[in-house]
Amino acid sequence: MQYIPNTEADCREMLDAIGVRSSEELFADIPSKLRLKRGLNLAPPMSETGLRRHMKGLADKNADVEHYSSFLGAGAYNHFIPAAVSHLVFRSEFYTAYTPYQPELSQGTLQAIYEYQTLICQLTGMEVANASMYDGSSALAEAILMAHRINGRLEVVLPLAVHPEYRTVCHTYVSKLGLQLDEVPYTDQGATDLKKVGAAISDRTCAVVIQSPNFFGVLESLDELAETAHKAGALLIVAVAEPVSFGIVRSPGESGADIVVGEGQAFGNHLNFGGPYLGFFASKEAYLRNMPGRLVGQTTDKAGRPGYVLTLATREQHIRREKATSNICTNEGLCALAATVHLSLLGRAGLRELALLNLRKAAYAKEAISALRSCELRFAGPTFNEFVVRVTRGTPAQMNRGLLARRIIGGVELGRFYPELSDCLLICVTEQNSREEIDALCKTMGSGR
Amino acid sequence: MQYIPNTEADCREMLDAIGVRSSEELFADIPSKLRLKRGLNLAPPMSETGLRRHMKGLADKNADVEHYSSFLGAGAYNHFIPAAVSHLVFRSEFYTAYTPYQPELSQGTLQAIYEYQTLICQLTGMEVANASMYDGSSALAEAILMAHRINGRLEVVLPLAVHPEYRTVCHTYVSKLGLQLDEVPYTDQGATDLKKVGAAISDRTCAVVIQSPNFFGVLESLDELAETAHKAGALLIVAVAEPVSFGIVRSPGESGADIVVGEGQAFGNHLNFGGPYLGFFASKEAYLRNMPGRLVGQTTDKAGRPGYVLTLATREQHIRREKATSNICTNEGLCALAATVHLSLLGRAGLRELALLNLRKAAYAKEAISALRSCELRFAGPTFNEFVVRVTRGTPAQMNRGLLARRIIGGVELGRFYPELSDCLLICVTEQNSREEIDALCKTMGSGR
Amino acid sequence: FNEPLLFDQGSKGRVGCTLPECDVPELKPERLLPRKLLRRDIPGFPELSEVEVVRHFTRLSQHNYGVDLGFYPLGSCTMKYNPKINEEVWRLPGFSQAHPYQPQSLIQGALELMYELETFLAEISGMERVSLQPAAGAQGEILGMMLIRAYLESKGSPRKRVLIPDSSHGTNPASAAICGYQCVQIKSGPRGRIEPQAVADMMDEDVAAIMITNPNTLGLFEDQIADIAKIVHAKGGQVYCDGANLNAIIGISRPGDVGVDVLHFNMHKTFAVPHGGGGPGAGPVGLKAHLAPFIPIPVVEKKGKRFVLNEDLPSSIGRVRAFYGNFAALVRAYAYIRSLGPSGLRRVAEVAVLNANYIMNQLKDTYHLPYDKFCKHECVFSDARQLPHGVQTLDIAKRLMDYGFHPPTIYFPLIVRGAMMIEPTETESKETLDQFIAAMKRIAEEAERDPELVRSAPHKTKVSRLDEVKAARQPNLRWKGKAPRLP
Amino acid sequence: FNEPLLFDQGSKGRVGCTLPECDVPELKPERLLPRKLLRRDIPGFPELSEVEVVRHFTRLSQHNYGVDLGFYPLGSCTMKYNPKINEEVWRLPGFSQAHPYQPQSLIQGALELMYELETFLAEISGMERVSLQPAAGAQGEILGMMLIRAYLESKGSPRKRVLIPDSSHGTNPASAAICGYQCVQIKSGPRGRIEPQAVADMMDEDVAAIMITNPNTLGLFEDQIADIAKIVHAKGGQVYCDGANLNAIIGISRPGDVGVDVLHFNMHKTFAVPHGGGGPGAGPVGLKAHLAPFIPIPVVEKKGKRFVLNEDLPSSIGRVRAFYGNFAALVRAYAYIRSLGPSGLRRVAEVAVLNANYIMNQLKDTYHLPYDKFCKHECVFSDARQLPHGVQTLDIAKRLMDYGFHPPTIYFPLIVRGAMMIEPTETESKETLDQFIAAMKRIAEEAERDPELVRSAPHKTKVSRLDEVKAARQPNLRWKGKAPRLP
Known part of the structure; x- marks a missing residue:
């Protein structure tokens, strides 16, 4: 019992x-009829050696992006993580601490979150950000x-070009409160159809949601959208899955967003x-008191x-209980720390260089693929590091099987989420994909099987 | 230049x-003729990603004991290292520090070494131990x-059953000072021939060296040896390669050794x-001031x-310069820390259990191998976790090749060190070798190729 | 020493990491994206070398207290030791470097682990299915209440109200509210437990569910839970159990056997997943068979020897997050269960309860104990005896820091005025408990002898008490600096 | 907080790790070994849980100062930042889990790395061969002197004496002595450098070698080294160079080009291998072709595309340690060289020298500077101006701790009375240097204004000045406790 210090004698x-x-x-005090009369039916204990071996056995049944070339993205991105990140994040003073309720013993966590909030504001161009x-x-x-708390309206415009799983989560979360989500289609540019958005907006509209780059990797035009939304008294919510x-x-923020949220995994996780x-979650300062989650000040x-302290707790559930801005208690503090460390290492020049590298690599792949006879680009809009390819010979599944035979994990088969795109693959290229890998991808995709 | 903060502007x-x-x-101040007039002819710089990939490529060209069953020992032992060891040893306060010259900022290192010295004394049964x-x-x-410094004599008895590379190192180190090393053969028990030792000892004998378990894994009889050595005014030096x-x-210590040294890798490294x-290095207290290396008090x-402080520095080279007990400055502090952590985790009961497990596993393998028709045990003496096998069908090299085909790394081919044992393998079995692995070893060894 | 903010360090042009060289044509961004979409710069963003970043966060870490440094008896948070081997195994590339959308043939190990973990958690809790999706206990609560709502809707009406005891966790009412329910509070009885009669009085066919924490936040087992469940079920309601305190009863009593319909687990409490200074955790939800049709997609199923992700559940409530849950936390919880096995898990509960009772027993003559007799995993004292000296719970908590301990949870549960909620967990030795007890006794003495010493604590921490009112009144939530910096 | 010794913690029967189950017959030890060889117990040995061990060493670590916490300007020790990626790569199983006696076909990556590293070090130093075997710089010195001795013996006589400047490293004389040589000291000239004439005066055919540190321990380049080498060579002697200070000249000047016959490198100084609180380091030795026949076995050679270990060198001096050297340290040094490349390594020297000169320049009006003008990687001040106030170097060093810095090397080199030897390295930013300079200036003020404050420093560390005399007079070198403990 290496994790339970007290011996039988100590217990005695x-x-x-x-x-x-x-x-x-x-x-x-536990009545006999409420007791379990037998031992739990679980596997017997394992020694540390045995456990390590067993876990390695399970892990080895999975593929991983270290041993395969992978072109999967779609909300989860394979970026390089400098060694300093895990070195710092796995300092036990950070990872074995609880939420910083006692600030005098938690200045490390608290200052790091304050820095994280600042970085998120800088990235999104917003005024305030929460702790994750x-x-x-x-x-x-x-x-x-939050938008509903701000303006009390019930209709939300939610384009189809938003990540399909994000849309499902929104449905699951908001439907109990009577909110209604209106879907809006995308154009042949792969962008959300702004005309249709305009038509969907009314004075009942609570918020317009947009993802950019959207699920197809296409960058949306936020400025017009902000204007249209604001005119109707609605909020513009921008989601970013590839930060x-x-x-x-x-x-x-520069385009007029009211709330900017997204997935920060790409940074250090x-x-x-x-x-x-x-x-991550940022908004205009005016809406601060409607914001969910923890804040460090x-x-x-x-x-x-x-x-530094946790602050504005009056919004939170341990003060307001059912009137709280959300029920969030534990969040993703250590992931936020990892992002903070990674962003500090990248810095002003490094982040730009990294983004440019992704842009260029994806552009290179895009051009090479568009030259193949077996494929074509499905959408014409400007993209960052992901794009949709239509397979013109065979099926996307066949193409992926051919790639896998060469230890290449191809793109996400879009039929899974969009029946009308069942001939398409979503391909993501990051700095982790060398030119060699991209060339191998294209060669195999072009070989027709 | 991520490791050089100052930019061109800072430098300016x-x-x-x-x-x-x-x-x-x-x-x-460096005269032009002493300058290098060209750039260094080295490979160009690599990014962190590139370096990681390159190093992984090199590492993957090696086999390792995680991916092979290995029965190699001979001074380097494959033992399980609990995860807590590297977690603690790689806390940067430990590994990015220098030798603890300023004790007020080094109490962590110093206390850990004091604990290490204590553990070494407890293990060896000696009174004082140095910092590594x-x-x-x-x-x-x-x-x-050290023995030479103590009694000024020049002849040392050095049995052939001592690790051959250790013997070479001794020759290289001591020959410049006029010391003479007399080799003594081993018996058919695989133990050092005590009669021959007795015959070699005289009043010119500085020290008798013995390794136990010796290079063949055989446990030596120390008590008699101590008596014989001490009678002649010589010191008994005991070396332990598998602690x-x-x-x-x-x-x-219980058997009367004067100096006990050895290899501590098996603990946590x-x-x-x-x-x-x-x-590691321990001795009787009486010889303290002749001891080489650092000491913490x-x-x-x-x-x-x-x-805690570094102490008794008057023995050392920065005080006595050429009269110092040795020239050791940097030693193996972090390895000593790893050993300290590992031994703390094992503790009184765990170390015994670990030793017993090694003993039993090796005994199991020994018995199984002795039943094979293609092999026999070469020596009859009692062994700990290593033993010598004589290959009676084919050669040791052939047998190892057959094993390797099944991803088993067999024993050390002894012909490399002992021409007379060129038909022998030295097999080591530790807790890392499961019964399954041992059975596979024996089956393959028994299959005659 | 004070550590400046990232933004107040560094120098123009510094970078802390190298990127791979560009091995494709280095086209200008203007050629790749419309000019109006391009960003020029991020003013104020950090410019630091690796050295500076490493030092910054190493120093910050030393301004933090974690379980690896000492006793952390935060009640209801179960701050137990986090085994180091678990931190090693989740980082194996097959786990940490697997993409969620890899073909199913390439994720068989991950699915097997999830499948087995579901089985383990079901066996431990006595539930019939488990969803591993929620990212934290509070998200588990939301999911649990959504399942109840979906089930009741399928029976005709979602109903309107949820009964919540006054000793419940703070997140419970908020979770019910997000699912569209009104909360009605039930008062605990004089024994610190819910009385069946109180439930019977409130229970009608507009009540969707009762949310019970068991053992509750007073550290007491709700010994009438089976009767309460019967009352609720009789009116068609559901019983939700907050499993945050499962550590006290694991291997001894199973919520599923005593009438609970839905339960959330906290992997970062009971199952030794580190809390990370505020997450990530994981909050799986166990449920009875009648709720199974509504479970979030996808679920892991076994077909012959293969494991598959099934998304085809027509009645599913959907998802509470993208992908499959906090997988890396699940890996650690799985490893923990495999390490301990059935006997080890039961021993966890036994020693956790023994440790809590030992503290309760040793301190009950010094501090006011509102509810007596035996506790489970935690005990709750109040400051009633110290208040006359002008020393309150907050002061005692801060003074504990000077003795090298993290304070307990304070002012919770709300039903005890000036509560101190102490949960030692099973990973503390008797010696540590004795040291803590001694410190608590000394503080009680100090409160009498030198109350100002206690009131002005802590004295040994990096900062003294912080002005929380100022923080809330003049929120300063980010560095504003003087952006843009000088060129 | 004080942390008790391992031996004063724990409780009988505790263990901190689990071992694999015994899957072979559990025979009694008496059946496997003669009874007289068996050990019963190790009285006093630790009995701790994993939790306690982790806390113990985590707390101890916080009682330590490392480069990752701040400036560590120990002169001559080159305490530069240790890149984290290097700590990651050496732990790859192919490196850290490879056995030294694996068949050569299974260690091709390790041999390739060693082969390439030898080439790199030869190119950097201008030497013709490199032995990677020595475990530390001091062992490199021994090896270097052994090579010289073996070479001279092959020429007829090992000779008797070695010339060593008074500014040499402390280990030099001891290393020469172990090889059987008498040491003769050469006085530095007024410029802080060795004068050729002084060498010429001492040099005869009984002198085996001169041991030069270049740049020397005053931080000055021995600008007459080529002439000195000529003088020594003319009498058949050899030139040994202590390469501890190579950081100052890497990419700028190569010892091999200026007459050096043997040189040791310190991987844990110049090549960013962490020092580990006292090792492990690595001290490869570079040598000229005439010494190559004596190089220790084995050496790595390339045969076609394969790498082999060659032990067949009949004139080899043998070995200075078992196996092949501190391989894991070599892996890090190799990675460091590959990261920086030729331009990066030269930049190391440039910035290291610039940083040292900046400190020298900014402090020379405050502290006495015995040797002026420009320095290389380090600068040496003395306490001459503070002594009149009763403040000496030791006091200044201790007071620096209160400002958050590690002190410089003190009282070395011996030729400067009260020396403070400051080596910033290239991994420090201008801001850090400015903070250090400011602290040094403040201390100089304090020495005038309030000397007792400085004399009684440090004030902010865990312990105050320790009684070193007591430590040496009444040596307490291990815990003695009361063994055996109570049953």
Whole structure:
């Protein structure tokens, strides 16, 4: 029992001090009929060696992006993580701490979150940001709930070019409160049909949601949308699933967004088979008190020294209970720390360079693929590091099988989410894909099987 | 230049402050004819991604004991290292520190070494231990030099059953000072021939060296040897290359050893393709001032609080220069820390259990191999976790090739060190070898190829 | 020493990491994107070398307290030791570097782990299915209430109200509210537990569910839970159990056996997943068979020897997050369960309860104990005896820091005025408990002898008490600096 | 907070790790080994859980100062930043889990790395061969002197004496002595450098070698080294160069080009291998072709596309350690060289020298500077101006701790009374240097204004000045406790 220090003898002493004969007596308040009369039916304990071996066996049944070339994106991005990130994030003072309820013992966590909030504001071009949400999808759902708290309206415009799983999460989260989500189609540019958005907006519209780059990798035109939404008294919510784009693409804040949310996994967090990821959440300062989640603020101590605390807790559930802005308690603090470290390392020049590298690599792949006879680009709009390819010979599934035979994990088969795009693949290219890998991808895609 | 913070602009400011025009001027004292007139002819710089990929490529050209079953020992042992060891040893406060010259900023390192010294004393049964040596072989050479400092004699008895590379190191180290090393053969038990040792000892004998378990894995009889040596005024130096044996085998101190040295790699240090390893060094208190290496002692600060310092430095080279007990400056502090952590985790019961497990597994393998028609045990003496097998069908090299085809790395081919044992393999079995692996080893060895 | 903000360090042009060289044509961004979409710069963004970044966060870490440094008895948070081997295994490339949309043939290990973990959690809790999707306990609560709502809707009406005891966790009412329910509070009885009669009085066919925390936040087992469940079920309601305190009863009593319909687990409490200074955690939800049709998609199923992700559940409520949950946290929880096995898990509960009772027993003569006898995983004291000296719970908490301990949870549960909620967990030794007990006793003495010493604590931390009122009144939530910097 | 010793913690029967189950017959040890060889117990050995061990060493770590926490200007130790990627790559299983006696077909990556590293070090130093075997710089010195001795023996006589400047590293004389040589000291000239005439005066055919540190421990380049080498060579002697200070000249001047016959490198100085709180390091030795026959076995050679270990060198001096050297340190040094490339390595020297000159320049009006003008990688001040106030170098060093810095090397080199030897390295920013300079200036003021404040420093560390005399007079080198403990 290496994790339970007390031995039988230690326990004996404690039982004696308490004045009971056995630990059984301490459970006397659990009526016999509520007891489990048998041992749990679980596998027997394992030694550390045995566990390591067993876990390695399971892990080895999975493929990973270290051992395969991968062109998967769609909300989860394979970016390089400098060694310094995990070195710092796995300092046990950070990862074995709880939510910083006692600021005097938590200045490390608190200052790092304050820095994280600042970075998110800088990236999104917004005025305030919270300490993190579960992931991009739930952050988007919370953004809709926030917009509803702000203007009390019930209709939300939700384009089809938003990540399909994000849309499902929004439906699941908001439907109980009577909110209605109106879908809007995309154009042949792969962008949301702004005319249709305009037509869908009315004075009942709570918010317009837009993702950019959207699920097809296409950059949306936010400025017009902001104007249209604001005219109708609705809020513009911008979601960003690939935040590396912030390095080269104009920020949503500059385009007039009211709330900007998204997925921060791309910064310092591993793919982790889908989680934990990092929901980021920023808004205009005017809406601060309607914002969900934790906030860290700077203040001073009794000696006048600067220090950091959790603040504006009156919005939260442990003060307002059912009137809280959300029920979020534990969030993704360590993921936010990883993002903060990674962004600090990248810095002003590095983030731009990284974004540019992604843009150029994807452009190179796009051009090479568009030259193939077996494929064509499905959409014409400007893209960042993802784009949709229509397979003209065979099926996307066949093409992916051919790639896999060469240890290449191809694109996401879009038929899974869009029946009308069942002949399409969503291909993502990052700095992790060398030119060699891209050439191998194209060669195999072009070979017709 | 992520490791060089100062930018060109920063450098400019500093040059201005110094009052020179270029950094070139700071090198004006190096005469032009002593300058390198060209750039270094080295590979161009690599990005972190590129480096990681390149290093992984090199590492993948090696086999490792995680991906192969290995039965190699012979001074380097494959033991399980609990995850907590590297977690703690790679806390940067430990590994980015220098030798603790300033004790007020180094209490962590110093207390850990004090604990290490205590653990080594407990294991070896000796009274004092130093803060570490480079490895087992150089520790043995230093032990001989120490014995020479103590009694001034020049002849050393060095049995053939001592690790051959240790013997070479001793020769290299001591020959310049006129010391003479007399080799003594082994018996058919695989033990050092004590009669021959007795015959070799005289009043010119400085020290008798013995390794136990010796290079053949055989446990030597230390008690008689101590008596014989001491009668002649010589010191008994005991070397231990597999210190896990301390968990179940009587300590050299109990048998009368004067100096005990050895290789501590087995505790918490990876195989590392041979280094860094950990030389440990212990002796009787009477010889303390002749001991080489650093020592940490407990003392008090001005407020009377306990604290730790490097001490008895008058033995060392920065005080006595050429009269120093040795020239050791940097030693293997972090390896000693790893050993300290590992031993703390194992503890009193765990170390015994680990030793017993090794003993039992090796005994199981020994019995199974002795039943094969293609092999026989070469020596009859008691062994810990290694033993010598004579191959009776084919050659050791053939047998190893057959094993390798099944991803088993067999034993060390002894012909490399002992021409008379060129038909033998040295097989090591630790807790890392499952019964399944041992059975596969035996089956393949028995299959005659 | 004070550590400046990232933004107040560095120098123009510094970078902290290298990127791979561009091996494709280096086209200008203007050729690749419309000019109006391009960003020029991010004023004020950090410009630091790797050295500076490493030092910054290393120093910040030393301004933090974690379980690896000492006792962290935050009640209801179960701050137990996080095994180091678990931190090693989740980082294996097959887990940490797998993309969620890889073909199913390439994720068999991940699916097997999830499938098995679901089985383990079902066995531990006595539930019939488990969704691993929620990212935290509070999201588990939302999911649980959504399942109840969906089930009741399928029976004709979602109903209107949810009963919540006054000793419940703070997130419970908010979770019910997000699902569109009104909350009605039930008062605890004099024994610190819910009385069946109180439930019966409130229960009608507009009540969707009762949300019970068991053991509750007083550290007491709700011994009448089976009767309460019967009352609720009789009117067609559902029983939700907040499983945050499962550590006390694991292997001893199963919520599923005593009438619970839905339960959330906290992987970062009971199953030793580190809390990360505020997440990520994971909050799987266990449910009874009648709720299974509404479980979020996708679910892992076994077909012969293969594991598959099934999204085809027509009645599913959908998803509460993208992909499949906080997988890396699930890996650790799985490893923990495999390490301990059935006997080890039961021992966890036994020692956790023994440790809590030991503290309760040793301190009950010094501090006011509102509810007596035996507790489960935690005990709750109040400051009633110290208040006359002008020393309150907050002061005691801050003073504990000077003795090297993290304070307990304070002012919660709300039903105890000035509550101190102490949960030692099973990973603390008797010696540590004795040191904590001694410190608590000394503080009680100090409160009498030198109350100002306690009131002005902490004295040994990096900062003294912080002005929280100022923080809330003049929110300063980000660095504003002087952007843009000088060229 | 004080942390008790391992031996004063824990409780009988605790263990901190699990071992694999015994899957072979569990025979009693008495059946496997003679009874007289068996050990019963190790009295006093630790009995701790994993939790306690982790907390113990986590707390101890916080009682330490490392480069990752701040400026560490220990002169001659080159405490530069240790890149994190290097710590990651050496732990790859192919490196860290490879056994030294694996068949050569299974270690091709390791041999390739060693082969290439030898080439790199030869190119950097201008030497013709490199032995990677020595475990540290001091072992490199021994090896270097052994090579010289072996070479001279092959020429007829090992000779008797070695010339060593008074500014040499402390280990030099001891290394020469171990190889059987008498040491003769050469006084530095007024410029802080060795004068050729002084060497010529001492040089005869009994002198085996001169051991020069270049740049020397005053931080000055031995600008007459080529002439000195000529003088030594003319009498058949050899030139040994202590390469500890190579950081100052890498890419700028090569010892091999200026007459050096043997040189040791410090991987844990110049090549960013972490020092580990006292090792492990690595101290490869570069040599000229005439010494190559004596190089230790084995050497890595390339045969076609394969790499092989060659042990067949009949004139080899043997080995200075088992196996092949501190391989894991070599992996890091290799990675460092590959990261920086030729231009990066030269930039290292340029910035290291610039940083040292900046400090020298900014402090020369405050502290006495015995040797002026420009320095290389380090500068040496003395306490001459502070002594009149009763403040000496030791006091200044301790007071620096209160400002958050590690002190410089003190009282070395011996030729400067009260020396403070400051080596900033290239990995420090101008801001850090400015903060250090400001602290040094403040301390100089304090020495005048309030000397007792400086004399009684440090004030902010865990312990105050420790009684080193007591430590040496009453050596307490291990815990003795009361073994055996109570049953």
